[in-house]
Amino acid sequence: MTHPTLLDALLAADMLEIDDLHAWEFDLDDTLLDALEAGQPGDPDAQLLRVECIDGRTRREWRFTQAAVQSAGFDAETGCWKLAGTDGEHLLRCLDAFGGDAEDEDEPA
Secondary structure: OOOOOHHHHHHHOOEEEEOOEEEOEEEEOHHHHHHHHOOOOOOOOOEEEEEEEEEOOEEEEEEEEHHHHHOOEEEOOOOEEEEEEOOEEEEEEEEOOOOOOOOOOOOOO
C-alpha cells in the first residue's frame, strides 16, 4: 500500500476495478473535496465517490458517501480497499494507467 487512505489512492488513480470489474468512469465530488482540503469536516452522508462500469450489456453504478470512503480499509492480501456501500461491502482496486510517447528520442526535433 503506497497511500495511507482510500481518498489519497483515489486522487492518484487513473483507473479503478470494483468487485473485479473494470470501471470505465469514476469521479469524486469536487465541492466536497475542496471542503475537505480546506480542513472543513464536510457532510459524512454526502456522496463523495461515484463509480460506473459496463457488465456485459448492463451499466452498473455505485455511489459511496464521504464516511464510507474515509472508513475504508486496505486489505494487503488482495491489494484492494474494502469499502462499505448501501448494498454491502465492495473491493476497490486503484490502478495507474500506462502512457506512451509517440516521439522517437533519436529523431532530431
